[in-house]
Amino acid sequence: MIYVCIPVYNEAKTAGLVLWKVRQVFTAFQREYQLLVCDDGSTDGTTEVLSRYGRVLPMTVVTNTERQGYAKSLEALLRLALQRSDRPKRDCAITLHADFVHSPDSMEEMVKRIESGADLVVAEQIGRAKGATSRTMRWVRRMAPRLLQVPGVKDSVSGFLCLRLIALRQAFREHGEEALLTTDGWVANAELLARLIPQARRVETVGVTARYDLHARPSRVRPWSALVAAWKARPIVRAARTVSAALMLMALSLHLTLAGQGDSTGSAKSADSTKPADSMKSASALLGPGAAVPTPGEPAPPDAVPFPMGEHLRYQAKFGIFSVGEATLDVVGRDTVRGEDAVHFRFHIHGGALWYHLDQTMESWVGRTDFRSRRFIQDTEERGKKRFKRYDIFPDSGYYREDEQDSTRATVADPLDDMAFIYWVRTVPLVVGHRYEYTRYFRPDRNPVIVQVIKKEEIEVADHKFQAIVIKPIIPKGRGILAEDADARMWLSDDDRRLLLKLQSNFSFGTITMNLKEFSAPAPPPHLPPPPADSK
Secondary structure (H helix, E strand, O other), X not given: OEEEEEEEOOOOOOHHHHHHHHHHHHHHOOOOEEEEEEEEOOOOOHHHHHHHHHXXXXXXXXXXXOOOOHHHHHHHHHHHHHHXXXXXXXXXXXXXXXXXXXXXXXXXXXXXHHHOOOOEEEEEEOOOOEOOOOHHHHXXXXXXHHHOOEOOXXXXXXXXXXXXHHHHHHHHHHHOOOOOOOOOHHHHHHHHHHHHHHHOOOEEEEEEOOEHHHOOOOOOOOHHHHHHHHHHOHHHHHHHHXXXXXXXXXXHHHHHHHHHXXXXXXXXXXHHHHOHHHHHHHHHHHHHHHOOOOOOOOOOOOOOOOOOOOOEEEEEEEEOOEEEEEEEEEEEEEEEEOOEEEEEEEEEEEEEEOOEEEEEEEEEEEEOOOOOEEEEEEEEEEXXXXXXXXXXXXXXXXXXXXXXXXXXXEOOOOXXXXXXXXXXXXXXXXXXXXXXXXXXXXXXXXXXXEEEEEEEEEEEEOOEEEEEEEEEEEEOOOOOOOEHHHOOEEEEEOOOOOOEEEEEEEEOOEEXXXXXXXXXXXXXXXXXXXXXXXXX
């Protein structure tokens, strides 16, 4: 998740443009994002502008009834981003001005640097700014970073950053309940960098050009006042970076001292536990990302998708006694969607008779560790008519986007699409006679999805006899093989594999039954996760 933090004060003319530009960036460079905006007591109509954009963008607005200042507004947004993130080692925050002085286009490159291993990326102003600015302003803008020097960064007052949230969390922890930023304006940008850099294992920079020609108002910066403030704040910025470094060294020293005491007491340990690599590993765990020690790879989170990669099921499709085609159901394998580990499912059916022909493919990508849909594609050719639908689903942001549609729509907390549901229902316990309701379909107006467990019976498919659980799945107001009007039935093997043995569904011309003909399916893990819904 990417949290774009934008403090706003009286930016009615540019705030909406900046927000929409952020949306365009993450539409082309597909990543899950949330806009966190602080309206710092605006009086020029900014509040109304934010309200309009909030209806179509994944945005949260924090409103200050009285002006608090840039630094307090920015810190409030950073704390909110950290509070919302459940994966601070992966998630990041971007700090961006609302006056268009920096183009949001640079965010793509900044995020790519974070994904490549950087903990902090600073957008540094290069070259001469575009647009009319006074000679005094240009000179002060060059001098301020020299007065507020931060190691590894030339432009310390930029304020356009991308930072991994684990580094921010460590910086907040060092200050407890105290404010992280004690200055304001340009100086606050340098102070933030000084507190973050000691926590970052890798710092990178990207070049940007300031765009004062896009300013819709005169600059609020008073050059001489800003220069005086920078001069006075030198001790604060210097202390910010030295205190953080000192705290890390103290923590490392304490850990090594305790490790030495433990060894001297003769406590029972294996010979391997005293290896330098293990000591460095422990120090890294204690100090977090700011420690200058190697961090070994962490164990991968457990799979929420229990199906073996490469599982292949082939079906014969029948209309009455007539064979009208075949279908396949595949766990294609692991994939990546917007930088996240995913599992790819695919269903394909083709065939027909006389005047009717159907060729349909449904594909789904779900998160490997959370079994939530990330992407869903329907590609159908029926009776010579072609239909293509693609949905990109952003569960952490709470919305989905349909291909070629300009706006986003809200989704549920744990979304599933049609294809994902067929697999997911194989993972939940099913008791004959029970009726289950799940609010998990990615389009909220088509919930709850209903599963009725009808009976158990023995059936013969693929030259094998199986004990099967017969269920009736219903997606209200839906379309496709599990729609309410389709009156579908599914036969699942009553064992740990839960193979889909048979599927029956109504089409426009009649009922199609798909019987399993062959399968290749290694055994999944021996236990199934508990159901995430109450039975009725």
